[in-house]
Amino acid sequence: MSIPETGLQIRSLVTAEGKLELSLAEVAVPEPGPDDVVIQVEATPINPSDLGLLVGGADMSTAKASGTKERPVITADVPPPSLRAMAARLGQSMPVGNEGAGLVVKAGSSPAAQALLGKRVTGLGGEMYSQYRMLNVAQVMELPAGATSRDGASCFVNPLTALSFVETMKMQGRGGIVHTAAASNLGQMLVKICKADGVPLVNIVRKKEQADILKGIGATHIVDSTSPTFMEDLITALMETGATLGFDAIGGGPLAGQLLIAMEAAASRKMKEYSRYGSGQETQVYIYGRLDMSPTLVPPGVGFAWNLSGYLLTPFLQKAGPEVRARMRQRVMDELTTTFASHYTAEISLAEALDLDTLHAYNAKATGTKYLINPAK
Amino acid sequence: MSIPETGLQIRSLVTAEGKLELSLAEVAVPEPGPDDVVIQVEATPINPSDLGLLVGGADMSTAKASGTKERPVITADVPPPSLRAMAARLGQSMPVGNEGAGLVVKAGSSPAAQALLGKRVTGLGGEMYSQYRMLNVAQVMELPAGATSRDGASCFVNPLTALSFVETMKMQGRGGIVHTAAASNLGQMLVKICKADGVPLVNIVRKKEQADILKGIGATHIVDSTSPTFMEDLITALMETGATLGFDAIGGGPLAGQLLIAMEAAASRKMKEYSRYGSGQETQVYIYGRLDMSPTLVPPGVGFAWNLSGYLLTPFLQKAGPEVRARMRQRVMDELTTTFASHYTAEISLAEALDLDTLHAYNAKATGTKYLINPAK
Numbered sequence: 001m002s003i004p005e006t007g008l009q010i011r012s013l014v015t016a017e018g019k020l021e022l023s024l025a026e027v028a029v030p031e032p033g034p035d036d037v038v039i040q041v042e043a044t045p046i047n048p049s050d051l052g053l054l055v056g057g058a059d060m061s062t063a064k065a066s067g068t069k070e071r072p073v074i075t076a077d078v079p080p081p082s083l084r085a086m087a088a089r090l091g092q093s094m095p096v097g098n099e100g101a102g103l104v105v106k107a108g109s110s111p112a113a114q115a116l117l118g119k120r121v122t123g124l125g126g127e128m129y130s131q132y133r134m135l136n137v138a139q140v141m142e143l144p145a146g147a148t149s150r151d152g153a154s155c156f157v158n159p160l161t162a163l164s165f166v167e168t169m170k171m172q173g174r175g176g177i178v179h180t181a182a183a184s185n186l187g188q189m190l191v192k193i194c195k196a197d198g199v200p201l202v203n204i205v206r207k208k209e210q211a212d213i214l215k216g217i218g219a220t221h222i223v224d225s226t227s228p229t230f231m232e233d234l235i236t237a238l239m240e241t242g243a244t245l246g247f248d249a250i251g252g253g254p255l256a257g258q259l260l261i262a263m264e265a266a267a268s269r270k271m272k273e274y275s276r277y278g279s280g281q282e283t284q285v286y287i288y289g290r291l292d293m294s295p296t297l298v299p300p301g302v303g304f305a306w307n308l309s310g311y312l313l314t315p316f317l318q319k320a321g322p323e324v325r326a327r328m329r330q331r332v333m334d335e336l337t338t339t340f341a342s343h344y345t346a347e348i349s350l351a352e353a354l355d356l357d358t359l360h361a362y363n364a365k366a367t368g369t370k371y372l373i374n375p376a377k
Numbered sequence: 378m379s380i381p382e383t384g385l386q387i388r389s390l391v392t393a394e395g396k397l398e399l400s401l402a403e404v405a406v407p408e409p410g411p412d413d414v415v416i417q418v419e420a421t422p423i424n425p426s427d428l429g430l431l432v433g434g435a436d437m438s439t440a441k442a443s444g445t446k447e448r449p450v451i452t453a454d455v456p457p458p459s460l461r462a463m464a465a466r467l468g469q470s471m472p473v474g475n476e477g478a479g480l481v482v483k484a485g486s487s488p489a490a491q492a493l494l495g496k497r498v499t500g501l502g503g504e505m506y507s508q509y510r511m512l513n514v515a516q517v518m519e520l521p522a523g524a525t526s527r528d529g530a531s532c533f534v535n536p537l538t539a540l541s542f543v544e545t546m547k548m549q550g551r552g553g554i555v556h557t558a559a560a561s562n563l564g565q566m567l568v569k570i571c572k573a574d575g576v577p578l579v580n581i582v583r584k585k586e587q588a589d590i591l592k593g594i595g596a597t598h599i600v601d602s603t604s605p606t607f608m609e610d611l612i613t614a615l616m617e618t619g620a621t622l623g624f625d626a627i628g629g630g631p632l633a634g635q636l637l638i639a640m641e642a643a644a645s646r647k648m649k650e651y652s653r654y655g656s657g658q659e660t661q662v663y664i665y666g667r668l669d670m671s672p673t674l675v676p677p678g679v680g681f682a683w684n685l686s687g688y689l690l691t692p693f694l695q696k697a698g699p700e701v702r703a704r705m706r707q708r709v710m711d712e713l714t715t716t717f718a719s720h721y722t723a724e725i726s727l728a729e730a731l732d733l734d735t736l737h738a739y740n741a742k743a744t745g746t747k748y749l750i751n752p753a754k
Contacts, residue, residue: 025556028437053653070558078751086651088645088648088650088651088652092651095681221724248646251677254672257672268464271465274463274465274471276430278427280692295634295675295676296675297673298672298673298675299629299671300667301462303688304687304688305692306686306687307684307686307687308675308686309683309685309686311681312654312682315657315682335667
């Protein structure tokens with residue numbers, strides 16, 4: 001195979017004047033150092049965690065297309081409050097894409113790098129919305145025999161996050177988990193993990209069809225947040241499971257607070273005596289996504305031992321240590337096409353990712369909708 | 378001194394029908410066991426933490442007075458959402474009053490109890506809105522010579538809470554504290570503690586007069602949340618102090634979220650490079666009061682390592698252990714009329730506490746307004 005001297009890469013630029021510009025840049029295919037491999041990227045997902053960097057706080061209702069079909073350009077206005085938050089990236093043309101998989105087409109001189117030449121690997125390291133991406137061997141994992149790049153594109157963000165929820169539960173000595181946006185790719189992985197590991201899991205969905213998907217893969221506690229009996233259903237499920245730990249992907253609006261209220265109510269109903277200070281049960285909800293960018297609401301009624309926190313995978317992995325990390329990664333490889341199978345709405349090229357209609361579609365972050373970029377397409 | 382057989386006590390009853398009833402009950406003065414003392418209560422403050430139990434979630438705009446001047450009765454409607462939260466106390470006539478001080482008029486047979494006979498003591502144990510209150514010797518502290526019951530009425534809730542903030546900062550290895558409602562009795566204690574201990578403290582007030590009070594007792598970082606430059610002033614103060622720990626008495630509304638945003642902004646401004654995942658600085662705000670009962674708002678912009686939690690003194694004291702507790706208590710006694718001096722708006726009798734206008738006044742929980750009940754009056 002002949003390797004070109006340059007490849008295309010998606011870039012996101014926010015200017016000091018408050019403009020977002022998305023474009024394709026032509027960049028040199030790098031020469032690997034001894035421990036590096038160059039991957040021809042074949043599959044890289046658009047996760048909610050990528051969109052923050054990609055759209056840079058812009059108001060996408062102002063987005064306009066220009067350029068050519070092969071070299072599309074998108075521009076949009078970045079409102080002043082977002083612009084302030086972007087101060088540190090102004091004027092820098094930034095590559096995007098947390099994770100992805102592809103074929104190793106060049107390898108450094110070390111045995112570890114050479115062993116991967118011609119193999120399909122999956123990697124985490126940013127800049128994956130590129131035709132060619134160089135990574136250190138420590139940042140990649142070889143895919144199992146027969147696995148495609150599409151199978152291995154989403155090996156890190158969702159699988160490790162789902163596994164980290166169960167690890168967090170064990171570290172904190174809690175009895176179960178409640179999860180929102182439960183019909184997402186990540187949510188479905190979590191259902192399978194918890195079923196296999198015997199971990200009580202309460203799944204919160206927003207539609208009957210989502211409940212049906214989860215039932216189909218063996219979920220037992222499913223609560224619909226749009227039901228008029230939502231709070232009662234949730235309290236009942238929390239009493240049955242003993243879950244005092246929640247992971248919320250929605251972020252904004254009332255849901256995270258409702259989880260805390262329902263956990264407190266479930267604990268209070270088990271009390272014999274009234275206490276003005278609530279149940280005393282320590283509860284924890286982590287916000288790991290912000291599908292809703294409005295403020296999170298925490299009303300009274302949550303007791304006094306509640307905790308609401310931000311959650312990111314990377315600090316968790318650092319805290320968990322090398323043994324836990326290795327165990328988690330091995331499980332992802334072992335169960336790549338079962339537990340950790342991802343479902344994609346469409347497979348698009350780099351140029352198609354900068355098509356205005358397509359961009360609006362994936363930026364809507366609807367549960368059950370996920371786009372996969374194939375830069376080799 | 379002759380001790381009557383009975384004494385008056387404030388009672389709060391919430392009925393299943395959704396009525397709050399406040400009244401004075403006549404209860405027997407108890408006979409002390411070996412390790413008990415009976416206190417003739419002379420001073421017991423109305424803290425925000427007492428009001429939750431006293432008003433029982435009632436809508437006090439519906440409050441009506443009945444009964445006599447000596448035996449007043451207040452009734453009010455409890456709206457359905459509050460009533461649900463009160464399920465465990467329905468139909469129980471509950472005594473009120475966390476802390477207070479008075480004269481030991483009866484003592485049990487043990488040497489520890491006998492040693493307190495005729496002494497003024499301060500106690501924590503509930504039911505202090507009573508003419509006579511029996512407590513175990515372990516629940517009381519003898520006041521220093523010359524101290525009045527008024528001096529010693531508020532030895533526990535505010536002083537120990539203020540001290541616990543500094544202890545929490547040390548336990549979490551943080552560099553400073555930010556405090557809201559900073560001109561309160563508790564806030565003024567905190568200013569004095571932090572000044573003596575060299576702890577950087579950012580004080581958030583809502584009025585110029587409150588800022589002046591704090592300046593007068595030596596506060597250096599004072600920020601007015603009603604100023605148009607509030608967020609910038611706060612970020613500057615947080616950058617100067619390095620405070621990543623907040624204690625918020627307001628609870629509802631935007632303030633707690635603003636603290637988290639300002640902490641994240643202060644940490645971000647010290648960063649060399651943009652990260653879509655924020656500064657990585659772990660931040661913590663504790664809500665220890667709910668002067669505002671509307672939902673707490675946490676918008677985006679807080680980074681990903683933020684924590685917002687409920688805070689109560691009692692679990693802190695349990696976690697801190699006996700040595701820390703003893704040290705904290707000793708400091709309160711040593712600095713009773715200096716660091717821990719409380720200021721009261723008015724001293725009222727038990728019956729006056731159930732006067733409708735007076736009740737509205739103290740239930741407003743305005744910063745700088747605090748009522749003291751003298752049941753011996």
